[in-house]
Amino acid sequence: MNKAWRIARREFASNIIKPSFLFGAFGVPLIIIVIMVVVIALAAESQENLDRVGDVGYVDQSGVLADAAARPETFLAFQDAEAARAALEAQRIGAYFVLEPNYVQTGTVRLVSRTSAPDALKDEIDAFLIANLARDLDPEQVERLIDPIDESILTLDSGRQLSGAAFVGLFIVPFIFVFVFLLASQTTSGYLMSGVVEEKNSRIMEILVTTVTPFQLMFGKIIGLGALGLVQLIVWLAAGYLVTTLGQGTPVLAGVTIPPDLLAIGIVYFILGYFLMAGIMAGIGAVVGSEQESRQYAGLFTLPFSIPFFLIVSFFTDPDGPIVTFLCLFPFTSPVSVIMRSAFSAMPPELLALSMTILLITTLVVIWLSSRIFRWGLLLYGKRPSLGQIVRAVRRRSSSMATTAAAPVEAGGR
Amino acid sequence: MPSNTAIQVHHIAKSYGSFQAVRDLTFDVYAGEIFAMLGPNGAGKSTTIRMILDILKPDSGSIAVLGGALNDATKNRIGYLPEERGLYRGVPVVEVMTYLATLKGLSSAEARKRSLAYLEKLELSAFARKKVSDLSKGMQQKVQFAVTLLHDPALIIIDEPFSGLDPVNTLVIEDMIKAFRDQGGAVVMSTHQMYQVEYLADRLVMINKGEQALYGQVDEVRARYALPAVIVEGVGDWASVPGVERIEAEDGGRGTLMFLEAHTQPEQVLSALAGRPDIQLRRFELAVPRLNDIFIQVVEQGRNGTTA
Numbered sequence: 001m002n003k004a005w006r007i008a009r010r011e012f013a014s015n016i017i018k019p020s021f022l023f024g025a026f027g028v029p030l031i032i033i034v035i036m037v038v039v040i041a042l043a044a045e046s047q048e049n050l051d052r053v054g055d056v057g058y059v060d061q062s063g064v065l066a067d068a069a070a071r072p073e074t075f076l077a078f079q080d081a082e083a084a085r086a087a088l089e090a091q092r093i094g095a096y097f098v099l100e101p102n103y104v105q106t107g108t109v110r111l112v113s114r115t116s117a118p119d120a121l122k123d124e125i126d127a128f129l130i131a132n133l134a135r136d137l138d139p140e141q142v143e144r145l146i147d148p149i150d151e152s153i154l155t156l157d158s159g160r161q162l163s164g165a166a167f168v169g170l171f172i173v174p175f176i177f178v179f180v181f182l183l184a185s186q187t188t189s190g191y192l193m194s195g196v197v198e199e200k201n202s203r204i205m206e207i208l209v210t211t212v213t214p215f216q217l218m219f220g221k222i223i224g225l226g227a228l229g230l231v232q233l234i235v236w237l238a239a240g241y242l243v244t245t246l247g248q249g250t251p252v253l254a255g256v257t258i259p260p261d262l263l264a265i266g267i268v269y270f271i272l273g274y275f276l277m278a279g280i281m282a283g284i285g286a287v288v289g290s291e292q293e294s295r296q297y298a299g300l301f302t303l304p305f306s307i308p309f310f311l312i313v314s315f316f317t318d319p320d321g322p323i324v325t326f327l328c329l330f331p332f333t334s335p336v337s338v339i340m341r342s343a344f345s346a347m348p349p350e351l352l353a354l355s356m357t358i359l360l361i362t363t364l365v366v367i368w369l370s371s372r373i374f375r376w377g378l379l380l381y382g383k384r385p386s387l388g389q390i391v392r393a394v395r396r397r398s399s400s401m402a403t404t405a406a407a408p409v410e411a412g413g414r
Numbered sequence: 415m416p417s418n419t420a421i422q423v424h425h426i427a428k429s430y431g432s433f434q435a436v437r438d439l440t441f442d443v444y445a446g447e448i449f450a451m452l453g454p455n456g457a458g459k460s461t462t463i464r465m466i467l468d469i470l471k472p473d474s475g476s477i478a479v480l481g482g483a484l485n486d487a488t489k490n491r492i493g494y495l496p497e498e499r500g501l502y503r504g505v506p507v508v509e510v511m512t513y514l515a516t517l518k519g520l521s522s523a524e525a526r527k528r529s530l531a532y533l534e535k536l537e538l539s540a541f542a543r544k545k546v547s548d549l550s551k552g553m554q555q556k557v558q559f560a561v562t563l564l565h566d567p568a569l570i571i572i573d574e575p576f577s578g579l580d581p582v583n584t585l586v587i588e589d590m591i592k593a594f595r596d597q598g599g600a601v602v603m604s605t606h607q608m609y610q611v612e613y614l615a616d617r618l619v620m621i622n623k624g625e626q627a628l629y630g631q632v633d634e635v636r637a638r639y640a641l642p643a644v645i646v647e648g649v650g651d652w653a654s655v656p657g658v659e660r661i662e663a664e665d666g667g668r669g670t671l672m673f674l675e676a677h678t679q680p681e682q683v684l685s686a687l688a689g690r691p692d693i694q695l696r697r698f699e700l701a702v703p704r705l706n707d708i709f710i711q712v713v714e715q716g717r718n719g720t721t722a
Contacts, residue, residue: 002519003486003517006513006516006517010513014505198502199502202501202502202503203496203498203499203500204500204501204502206494206496206498207494207496207514207561208517209469210467210468210469210489210492211489211490211514211518212489212517
């Protein structure tokens, strides 16, 4: 296995420097973090705007604010609009607002400001007015009046709580997982396939197969590129962690955490799903003649992996229904499905166990089949075998190889 | 199997569907010799090489390489230069060499050291960090030949090693092959270039239609096909020499081919010539056929249904 290890190392080292990988692994999360930082900076700036406004004057002609309660320190009462205006012009205040005599009926508030008034100022005025309009109620009732629903969605089966911010987190985490899974496994297994095609076309395969066994070659490639995929996953998770940590200050991401059980399920399915996809790609790479052809087949075989994404509505509306259950069990859709399903509600353990078992067995079978095809297809140049030949290759005793395949090589190579 | 037997091919056969590529082929290759594998296109040479390398399994018969069936350890002691060559194109030369040598069991440091040493020997040091695709075809071929030898194998199998090389580089590679042989290595060389076999190879097997057509020492095979004739060059009336049946112009040379009557030995002709003052003799040699002629003869005979 020493040779497989050397192959793994080379695959890892030579692909990690590819621009396409670097962009997918580091560039995209970097862009997301930059966007995040910009959003946070904008939020911070709006707070800063509020500070810049300084003191805010108000003129109450309606009587609502007579004997004002819960008055922010920066709010100053003025007798009339002229006095407030003079203060504004003298730059003693940054803005003032006027409640008309019929404010209670009309809700009209006139806000005068030197610059455009930031949203945060309006929020502050809102809170001030509500507190005074409802001054006869007790503070708890006022609190409810301001924020009547602190939503908490309890799913029926398991009681995974989807409340407030956690809901966002539970949606973001599987989304990142699914996205990274598809991106990483398709990128790396694509490298695997095009690497095999390159080695076949450059005939370096002739040297490789007289040095290592086809299984060592395939295994080394899958491990090396799998490590590459894991690097990508880790970078993304780190980026996700960074984003949620940075984002604690913003209303959207406050309180968002990544549930550890979801993380564990995600990693297990990521690895199993990757091996399944890589096994398929290795098999395809071994039998197709050109890189272009290999891409078409790759697209065809990776499509099932992303099907659950298109059926995401079912995961919301009917997570225990037959569609989602099937998607969670069917090995080509289960990696993505289980991650999404687990995010919305914890899966019954027996279903999870069954799904994992099916995926594991399928992965092992696919890798075994693929290594048979791999062994036989490696020296097949420029000619795609028929399905019947592939089936015969799989059935053949492992010791004998390429009986039908080598004939065109022999004839074509001369 | 004697300790100096590198390859033992014993009655192997291989067919692809209804096409019989190799039928009942037997030969040995010894350490310290250059063994040529000859044959027309489609004779089964590549199939045989692939069976020796365990890429293909023979339908019947057995092959022992370096003492037995191939395994990881024996694979590390074999160097293979395939006929259709290639290297990772976008990778620096020294990296490709190092990688392939580590697959043969060398440590990375040792592999790199030897790669650089070979590049030096091949006068390619300046290209060590260049990408393979930046090298000319001949340079790539030299690099690939170096890869065949890097891990210090006991046996190398080289398929058409000189195709596409200029005379200077051909000489460089020839010297390396001979040096490898002289250090006790076994060389299996498949080629179409007969003149190279004549002066490089120690023994040969000629395969025709999947069967052994000729097998043995190169000199011995040539002698076996020797004509009852001598070649002379000079001035004189060659036909008047006693024991000469007829004369012909030498094919592709300045001399004259003298066919001898039955029971006439070349030595008798030489002494007769020496005693003739009217003849100036500048060259006298036995008419040993070129390997090329033997090759063509064998193939023609095979086509006519007779065996050589």
